[in-house]
Amino acid sequence: MTERKPIESWLTDMDGVLMHEGVPVPGADAFIKKLRDSGKPFLVLTNNSIYTARDLHARLNRIGLDVPVANIWTSALATANFLDNQHPGGTAYVIGEAGLTTALHDAGYVLSDADPDFVILGETRTYSFEALTKAIRLINNGARFIATNPDNTGPSPDGALPATGSVAALITKATGKEPYFVGKPNPLMMRTGLNTIGAHSETSAMIGDRMDTDVLAGLEAGMETFLVLTGLTGKDDIDRYPYRPTRVVDSIADLVDLV
Numbered sequence: 001m002t003e004r005k006p007i008e009s010w011l012t013d014m015d016g017v018l019m020h021e022g023v024p025v026p027g028a029d030a031f032i033k034k035l036r037d038s039g040k041p042f043l044v045l046t047n048n049s050i051y052t053a054r055d056l057h058a059r060l061n062r063i064g065l066d067v068p069v070a071n072i073w074t075s076a077l078a079t080a081n082f083l084d085n086q087h088p089g090g091t092a093y094v095i096g097e098a099g100l101t102t103a104l105h106d107a108g109y110v111l112s113d114a115d116p117d118f119v120i121l122g123e124t125r126t127y128s129f130e131a132l133t134k135a136i137r138l139i140n141n142g143a144r145f146i147a148t149n150p151d152n153t154g155p156s157p158d159g160a161l162p163a164t165g166s167v168a169a170l171i172t173k174a175t176g177k178e179p180y181f182v183g184k185p186n187p188l189m190m191r192t193g194l195n196t197i198g199a200h201s202e203t204s205a206m207i208g209d210r211m212d213t214d215v216l217a218g219l220e221a222g223m224e225t226f227l228v229l230t231g232l233t234g235k236d237d238i239d240r241y242p243y244r245p246t247r248v249v250d251s252i253a254d255l256v257d258l259v
Helices: 028-038 053-062 075-086 098-106 129-140 164-175 187-196 211-220 235-240 252-258
Strands: 009-013 042-046 072-074 091-095 118-121 144-147 204-208 224-228 247-249
Touching (some): 009 187, 053 072, 075 118, 091 129, 144 164, 204 211, 211 235
Parallel strands (some): 118 144, 224 247
16 A cells, blocks of 8 residues: 555534534544644535625634634635636526525626526525526526536435435436536545645545545545544445555544544
């Protein structure tokens, strides 16, 4: 096995790693404090495109996790960054919330349903039949299809909710067009995030609670990977996948001394 370089920067998923259903995971506050005290570059990642980085900063701060806005990277920000590089100053019809629309506006995009360059699907709690119908017709008329992330379901206190991936499947079924998913497990989200903090994948580590998104994205981006067992993936699930994380730990508390 090739010997890895020391870890100089850290990326961590948010839900299931730092917090669970709005409650901080024990040890998360110590981990964030150690990162900030060390001065090492770090990012908190989420595939959720609903909230802006400022919104998430406030939500984390309320539960005792002091993460600066500049250290939060969402699939909405990654999508806006991708589009700004691919097609600067474009137009888009967007299904999503403020996290996505704000990121696109900040990237210089115009939101329009008049012959847009792209249809962009993000997370929302109020998917409407009218909006989906318009998206389908615009894609059929030539708009390119982008989705913030492939997650099929999202969590809620009452159980699973349909998320971007499952709604994207509906649009694909109606149009025959597959979207380009920007968020995890696409390593693009990791690489663009690393660029924002001036870090490099060969000296970075990814912490996540999901094998199919967090660990896979970190692995494909060339990073060291840590799976915590405080989220969706249990110890018995790991062998179902043809790849493995660098290390499995019970929780983020077990990684504090590695910073």
